[in-house]
Amino acid sequence: MVLVLGLLLALWVSCIGWGGDIVFVVSKDVKVEKLSRRDLRKIFLKEKEFMDGYSAIPVNLPPNNPLRVEVQKKILNMDEEELQLFWNRKYLNGIDPPPVFASQEAVKAFVKKIKGAIGYIDESQLDEDLKVVFRLKR
Amino acid sequence: MIRVILLLLLFSFLSLFSFSSDLKGFSYKPGRGLKIKFLKTTVGGYITSVYEKSQEYEEFSIDDIAFLIYGKPVNRLRYFLELELDDSYSVVNGNERVKKKIDFERAYIDIETSDALKLRVGRFITPVGLWNPIHINVLKWTTSDPLTATKFFPKFTTGIQLFGELPEGFSYSLFLQKNKGISESYNNFLARKLIGGEVRKEFSDNIKAGLNGGWFEIRVPKEELTFLGLNAIYKIPRIELSAEFMYGVEKEKYIPGNSIWSYRLSYYLQGVYRIVKGNYAVFRYGFFKDKSDRKNYRILTLGWNYRPVYYIALKAEYQFREKKELNKFLASFSWMF
Numbered sequence: 001m002v003l004v005l006g007l008l009l010a011l012w013v014s015c016i017g018w019g020g021d022i023v024f025v026v027s028k029d030v031k032v033e034k035l036s037r038r039d040l041r042k043i044f045l046k047e048k049e050f051m052d053g054y055s056a057i058p059v060n061l062p063p064n065n066p067l068r069v070e071v072q073k074k075i076l077n078m079d080e081e082e083l084q085l086f087w088n089r090k091y092l093n094g095i096d097p098p099p100v101f102a103s104q105e106a107v108k109a110f111v112k113k114i115k116g117a118i119g120y121i122d123e124s125q126l127d128e129d130l131k132v133v134f135r136l137k138r
Numbered sequence: 139m140i141r142v143i144l145l146l147l148l149f150s151f152l153s154l155f156s157f158s159s160d161l162k163g164f165s166y167k168p169g170r171g172l173k174i175k176f177l178k179t180t181v182g183g184y185i186t187s188v189y190e191k192s193q194e195y196e197e198f199s200i201d202d203i204a205f206l207i208y209g210k211p212v213n214r215l216r217y218f219l220e221l222e223l224d225d226s227y228s229v230v231n232g233n234e235r236v237k238k239k240i241d242f243e244r245a246y247i248d249i250e251t252s253d254a255l256k257l258r259v260g261r262f263i264t265p266v267g268l269w270n271p272i273h274i275n276v277l278k279w280t281t282s283d284p285l286t287a288t289k290f291f292p293k294f295t296t297g298i299q300l301f302g303e304l305p306e307g308f309s310y311s312l313f314l315q316k317n318k319g320i321s322e323s324y325n326n327f328l329a330r331k332l333i334g335g336e337v338r339k340e341f342s343d344n345i346k347a348g349l350n351g352g353w354f355e356i357r358v359p360k361e362e363l364t365f366l367g368l369n370a371i372y373k374i375p376r377i378e379l380s381a382e383f384m385y386g387v388e389k390e391k392y393i394p395g396n397s398i399w400s401y402r403l404s405y406y407l408q409g410v411y412r413i414v415k416g417n418y419a420v421f422r423y424g425f426f427k428d429k430s431d432r433k434n435y436r437i438l439t440l441g442w443n444y445r446p447v448y449y450i451a452l453k454a455e456y457q458f459r460e461k462k463e464l465n466k467f468l469a470s471f472s473w474m475f
Contacts, residue, residue: 038307041343048303050253055213077343079375081415084448088474089277091170094208094218096180 020123022067024134027112035133040075046095054116058098059107071120074136169449169474179209186275186472193463199228204243216248241321258299261320265311266291266336266350267382268369276472280441280455284406285426290365290384291352292327296320307340331355346371362389376412400430418443436460449474
């Protein structure tokens with residue numbers, strides 16, 4: 001009975017995407033130690049384009065990914081419709097939204113490889129090649 | 139007319155599809171353009187058609203057919219090119235007119251040294267106020283523009299612009315022109331000398347304000363105009379409130395050595411409310427006073443903006459003016475591809 005309840009709980013947790021904090025990560029070789037929420041907002045809206053002298057390259061998880069939904073709500077402070085209108089304006093000024101990676105593994109691989117890249121993952125996915133520059137409490 | 143409608147239908151049909159093919163290095167998404175990855179280039183554009191009706195005037199036009207090409211071929215360097223067929227087809231009070239002229243709406247390169255210092259060279263949108271930087275139909279809340287955004291400075295500048303982000307939420311733009319403009323007849327003022335700037339402050343995610351000023355010389359009729367403006371915008375989910383104020387001092391030089399001084403001022407207050415998903419109600423009150431023609435203009439605009447998908451906008455508005463016979467209905471259909 002306890003085992004069944006445990007499995008159901010695990011299934012529920014994975015369905016709602018609840019986990020640890022969301023951490024914003026860069027390569028450990030990047031000199032930036034901390035970023036504010038406002039910095040992150042500007043980076044992910046392509047209004048701040050440099051980080052530690054490198055071009056900042058924000059990367060997203062797919063739409064509807066629970067982590068992205070939370071980042072959109074708490075960091076960008078916009079709903080999906082507002083965000084699309086925002087990117088309309090950017091598109092007509094020659095600026096594209098951040099590229100989308102299919103999984104947290106793909107985000108990690110890209111961030112490790114490219115200096116200036118910044119992504120977000122669940123803290124359980126952290127490893128020693130990544131540096132946390134912001135922690136979003138869940 | 140049939141050819142134009144067929145063209146519009148073709149574009150709208152194509153815009154319903156998106157495809158992605160990383161193998162071939164191309165990807166397309168409606169309203170975000172065709173990405174040619176190996177060239178680090180995006181090709182896209184937008185189309186707008188407008189209908190306008192007042193007591194004695196009726197016009198249907200293909201207002202804009204614009205093509206964009208932009209990219210970032212190397213680090214710290216961007217280019218942007220926008221070619222436009224403006225008013226390419228119109229029917230005014232039953233008379234058909236076809237124009238076959240292509241203009242450069244924008245053509246510039248950006249050199250980015252840091253977030254605090256970026257340089258733009260070429261023809262670009264004059265970075266003044268809230269409305270002018272988003273004057274493209276598909277981005278605006280209404281088809282019409284407030285006079286505050288059209289009577290005080292040239293919409294486009296051909297020259298250089300320095301801009302960037304400063305600490306404490308400040309940002310700035312400085313611009314200068316001292317030459318013949320690119321596509322200079324495609325502008326609201328024919329100016330070859332222009333200088334100005336704007337400082338903006340972001341108080342929070344929701345509140346921004348700006349202060350701008352500048353000077354330019356109009357070639358025909360010979361005039362100088364010095365302008366000063368203030369603007370602010372407040373945004374929360376579902377609601378956007380904005381206001382702009384502009385004041386201009388004119389120096390008319392009809393006779394050498396004998397100038398006539400005058401002034402003009404204008405403001406608008408606008409509210410936008412998202413009623414349900416994709417449907418926005420728009421309210422705007424605008425005022426314009428030009429001392430030289432001793433007239434005041436008051437325009438109350440009530441509008442509706444419908445976005446069935448993010449890359450298509452349908453708009454309708456009714457303008458109430460002081461003289462009933464000048465009241466006007468406007469509607470437009472625009473989409474990005």
